[in-house]
Amino acid sequence: RSDLSLDSCRIIDLPRIPDNRGSLTFVEGRRQVPFDMRRIYYLYDVPGDSERGAHAHRNLHQVIIAMSGSFDVILDDGRQKREWHLDRPFYGLYICPLIWRVLKKFSPGAVCLILASDLYDENDYFRDYDEYLLSVPR
Numbered sequence: 001r002s003d004l005s006l007d008s009c010r011i012i013d014l015p016r017i018p019d020n021r022g023s024l025t026f027v028e029g030r031r032q033v034p035f036d037m038r039r040i041y042y043l044y045d046v047p048g049d050s051e052r053g054a055h056a057h058r059n060l061h062q063v064i065i066a067m068s069g070s071f072d073v074i075l076d077d078g079r080q081k082r083e084w085h086l087d088r089p090f091y092g093l094y095i096c097p098l099i100w101r102v103l104k105k106f107s108p109g110a111v112c113l114i115l116a117s118d119l120y121d122e123n124d125y126f127r128d129y130d131e132y133l134l135s136v137p138r
């Protein structure tokens, strides 16, 4: 489905409330992001040579935010690939269902926050790339 392609994945510019006491950013379901959050999780203590992700989801919508530090995200819809470098806590990368993603090149101390549209469900994962490709006719 074309609405579940790389063209739907995009950087969301989150609100920023500047203040000389420090900055504030917020995320509300169905406002700044196009789904209601049901889960958050985060990656931290990630070695610089480590790769995370390497899977796709059948139904899950996600937004990835570099809360601290930086890392690269490579998205692949089975037809084309695109790469993002996330390094600021006010940018969210929206990932629609059926996108293969790899996260790598974590800087020391990087924290990767993921906002997810549903609870954890292993049955929602494609963990095998060839199986994924067969299941997403492009």
Ligand code: TYD
Binding pocket: 039, 041, 043, 051, 052, 053, 054, 055, 120
């Ligand atoms: P995994 O999805 O492989 O991590 P990543 O995509 O970030 O590289 O998950 C690693 C392990 O953590 C796996 O055994 C499943 C478990 N897990 C949960 O129990 N709940 C969760 O919300 C997530 C994201 C993972």
